[in-house]
Amino acid sequence: KAGVTQTPRYLIKTRGQQVTLSCSPISGHRSVSWYQQTPGQGLQFLFEYFSETQRNKGNFPGRFSGRQFSNSRSEMNVSTLELGDSALYLCASSFLGTENNEQFFGPGTRLTVL
Amino acid sequence: QKEVEQNSGPLSVPEGAIASLNCTYSDRVSQSFFWYRQYSGKSPELIMSIYSNGDKEDGRFTAQLNKASQYVSLLIRDSQPSDSATYLCAVNPSRQLTFGSGTQLTVLP
Numbered sequence: 397k398a399g400v401t402q403t404p405r406y407l408i409k410t411r412g413q414q415v416t417l418s419c420s421p422i423s424g425h426r427s428v429s430w431y432q433q434t435p436g437q438g439l440q441f442l443f444e445y446f447s448e449t450q451r452n453k454g455n456f457p458g459r460f461s462g463r464q465f466s467n468s469r470s471e472m473n474v475s476t477l478e479l480g481d482s483a484l485y486l487c488a489s490s491f492l493g494t495e496n497n498e499q500f501f502g503p504g505t506r507l508t509v510l
Numbered sequence: 511q512k513e514v515e516q517n518s519g520p521l522s523v524p525e526g527a528i529a530s531l532n533c534t535y536s537d538r539v540s541q542s543f544f545w546y547r548q549y550s551g552k553s554p555e556l557i558m559s560i561y562s563n564g565d566k567e568d569g570r571f572t573a574q575l576n577k578a579s580q581y582v583s584l585l586i587r588d589s590q591p592s593d594s595a596t597y598l599c600a601v602n603p604s605r606q607l608t609f610g611s612g613t614q615l616t617v618l619p
Contacts, residue, residue: 429606439554439598439609452605486553488607495602496542496561501553 397423400489400502408508414475417505419487421468425500427493428470430462433484433504442485445470446493474507482509513537516599516610524618529586531613533599536580542602543575543582548612549595558584589617 401420409415421428429452430442441454445464462472468489474481484504490497516533523529531545542561546554560566560573560582572585582601586593596612 427605431607438611439600439607441606441608444605454606484553493605495605496559498544498556498559499607500556501546504553 400500402487402502402505406506409477410510411477413477416471416473417485419470421489425489425491426468427490428464429488430472431486477509479509513608514599514601514610516613520614522616522618523589527589529589529615531584531597533582533610534580535601537603540601540603544600545584546598547595554598591617591619593617
């Protein structure tokens with residue numbers, strides 16, 4: 397089975413721009429979660445989608461948004477980029493997204509904001 | 511108090527030794543616990559999940575869970591240089607993984 401894929405792998409943007417990241421989950425997985433990883437804050441939960449609905453949201457500003465399509469693929473968008481948004485953005489998929497479902501991570505998108 | 515705390519390390523062990531990684535959590539409702547391994551520049555890779563009190567073994571890895579003490583640990587037997595990585599403890603109280611800051615492990619040849 398193919399793993400989680402994320403595109404693009406690397407992005408360089410300037411402050412004020414917006415960016416869209418894409419994630420394709422493992423085949424058959426219906427839950428997609430997004431995380432931000434930075435050296436200072438570690439891994440932090442952004443949001444989780446299941447059946448095209450956001451079920452859970454972390455403590456991030458409204459500039460961070462996402463969506464999920466009917467094929468379970470997901471995108472996240474960050475508007476009005478700030479320097480502090482530079483991070484590794486990770487997508488994880490799980491079968492149903494319940495608490496005991498294992499989550500599997502994609503390779504991540506490394507975003508640099510200049 | 512952080513929700514998930516790990517001994518920050520770094521931890522160094524000689525090749526062939528047992529590496530012991532520890533994690534405590536604050537949310538008593540947590541029922542699912544996970545250990546991820548992250549190599550430098552890579553994404554986290556799931557290595558163990560544990561849901562019940564006691565030990566769970568998978569090859570050279572053993573996860574131990576004590577819900578009364580809110581404690582979960584990972585033992586790596588016969589440590590190899592290829593085990594050198596950051597190990598992340600995660601709990602899942604509400605469909606979102608909450609991670610510790612990780613313990614950096616170095617296995618010395």
